[in-house]
Amino acid sequence: MVQHYTRAYLWYVISRTLFADGGGRTAPWMWLKALSGWDSKQSWGSAALAYLYRQLDEACCRHKDDASIGGPLVLLSVWMWEHFSVGRPKVMRYDAWDDHDNPLRKPTWAYKWDKVSEFNGDQKRMYIDYTNEFDALTAEQVTWQPYGPQDNFTSIPDFQLNPKCTEESHLWQMRCPLICLYAVERHLPQRVMTQFGLFQDTPPEWKDTNIVLHGLDKMKQKKIKNWESYHEKYIKKWNYLVKVANNNRQVHRQVHDEAAFYKYLQWFLSESRVELCPPAYDESILEVPTGFVETTNPNYNRLIREGTQTGFAPMINFMVSFALF
Numbered sequence: 001m002v003q004h005y006t007r008a009y010l011w012y013v014i015s016r017t018l019f020a021d022g023g024g025r026t027a028p029w030m031w032l033k034a035l036s037g038w039d040s041k042q043s044w045g046s047a048a049l050a051y052l053y054r055q056l057d058e059a060c061c062r063h064k065d066d067a068s069i070g071g072p073l074v075l076l077s078v079w080m081w082e083h084f085s086v087g088r089p090k091v092m093r094y095d096a097w098d099d100h101d102n103p104l105r106k107p108t109w110a111y112k113w114d115k116v117s118e119f120n121g122d123q124k125r126m127y128i129d130y131t132n133e134f135d136a137l138t139a140e141q142v143t144w145q146p147y148g149p150q151d152n153f154t155s156i157p158d159f160q161l162n163p164k165c166t167e168e169s170h171l172w173q174m175r176c177p178l179i180c181l182y183a184v185e186r187h188l189p190q191r192v193m194t195q196f197g198l199f200q201d202t203p204p205e206w207k208d209t210n211i212v213l214h215g216l217d218k219m220k221q222k223k224i225k226n227w228e229s230y231h232e233k234y235i236k237k238w239n240y241l242v243k244v245a246n247n248n249r250q251v252h253r254q255v256h257d258e259a260a261f262y263k264y265l266q267w268f269l270s271e272s273r274v275e276l277c278p279p280a281y282d283e284s285i286l287e288v289p290t291g292f293v294e295t296t297n298p299n300y301n302r303l304i305r306e307g308t309q310t311g312f313a314p315m316i317n318f319m320v321s322f323a324l325f
Contacts, residue, residue, distance in 0.1 A: 007035050010034075010035060011027070011031075011035065014027075014031045014034060014035075015027035015028075015031060017072060017074065018044065018047075018048045018051075018071075018072050019031055019048070019051050019070070019071060019072075019180075020070050020071065020072075020073065021070045022055070022059070022066075022067070022068025022069055022070045028218070030181055030218060043238075046176075046178045046179070046180075046187070046238075047178070047179065047180040047181075048071065048072045048075070048180070049178050049185070049187070050178035050179055050180035050183045050184065050185045051070075051071045051072075051180045051183055052071035052072055052075070052076060053178070053183075053185040054071075054180075054183040054185060054214075055069050055070040055071040056069060056071075057214060074110060077113075078109065078110050078112075078113055081113055082143060082146035082147070083142060083143050083144075083146055084134075084137065084141075084142060084143075085137075085141055086130060086133040086134050086137060087119075087130055087133075089113070089116035089117045089118070089119070090116060090117040091112070091113065091115065091116055092115040092116060092117060093115050094111075094112075094114075094115065094159075095114065095115065097111065097159075103160075103162070103163050104162065104163070104164060105162075106160055106161065106162040106163070107161075107162060108161070108162055108165055109147070109161065109165065128311060131276045131277055131311065131313070132277065132311045132312050132313040133313075134276055134313075135275045135276055135277050135311070135313030135314070135316075135317060136312075136313045136316050136317070139265050144194045144195060144261075145194065145195060145196075145197050145256075170245055170246070170248075170249045171242065171245050172189065172196065173189045173196065173253075174187060174189070174241050174242070174245050175187060175188060175189065175190065175207070175241075176237065176238055176241040176242075177234040177237055177238055179231055179234055179235060179238060181218070181227045182216050182217065182218045182221065182224070182227055183216070184210075184213045184216075184231055184234050185209075185213075186207055186209045186210075188204070188207055188209075190204045190205050190207075191204045193253075193256075194256060194261055194264075197255065197256050198253050198254065198255060198256055199253065199254035199255060199256060199257055199260060200256070200257075200260055200261050200264045201260075201264075202260065202263045202264040202267045203264075203267055203271070275313070275314075275317060276313075277311045277313050277314050278314065279314050279317065279318060280314035280315045280317075280318045281318050
């Protein structure tokens with residue numbers, strides 16, 4: 001009876017928390033295999049990250065009309081709230097936590113966001129507000145190292161993190177494949193070394209993320225019955241890199257440098273798309289105008305004038321670029 005209840009609870013955790021689908025109403029049968037063995041020694045953390053990365057990719061690219069995000073969205077929400085002020089809820093209170101003098105019963109970082117205010121409003125209006133705020137976000141407004149140099153809740157007095165959360169911190173900087181059944185994603189910590197309080201190279205070491213792997217789909221590749229055999233080379237590489245990391249726990253790396261990080265930001269902004277909304281005006285408007293009509297955007301001006309829900313971030317970004325010009 002205990003095993004039956006345990007399996008039912010784990011099925012809920014797997015299908016509704018770690019590997020939830022976009023709709024939240026169904027649970028793919030492929031996760032049932034995870035309940036077939038208790039001592040399989042699977043890496044649940046890396047699998048959850050791989051699935052989340054693949055879901056983010058599918059949701060952003062929208063290869064299908066019904067494409068939506070899935071995976072461990074609680075993890076994604078906590079990560080976003082720690083890094084960005086956009087959409088960050090207000091923490092209401094902290095409930096008392098009794099660990100019964102057992103360190104392994106202390107809470108995880110998500111406890112910090114357990115009691116927060118709820119957002120109420122029109123979804124379309126909120127979407128426009130969020131995209132505008134993200135587009136107007138500056139580097140100074142981002143919390144690059146939210147967890148601090150210590151492993152405690154610095155904002156919560158007399159509160160300590162569950163030691164399980166940092167037990168394998170020596171694996172955080174592994175440059176390895178993350179594997180979750182059909183999905184294989186690269187873990188590339190060299191792109192975000194600032195998050196660890198370490199020196200950020202510019203540009204980061206390039207690594208091919210293999211576009212062929214992103215074409216794999218659990219529906220299209222139904223003929224593949226054994227993903228473990230199909231991804232054998234990635235599994236072997238994962239096991240090898242874990243062994244190397246376990247044998248080299250005391251690796252000393254160069255600490256964070258503000259000047260180097262500023263150089264990285266300049267490179268990142270020049271090489272990446274960092275704006276969600278299309279620009280209000282074409283960049284050619286900053287050149288010497290040949291005629292007033294040719295340099296204006298009548299449709300955008302009309303939307304602003306008539307009060308239609310128009311993003312303000314494109315206009316702000318245009319004014320900033322004009323000032324810099």
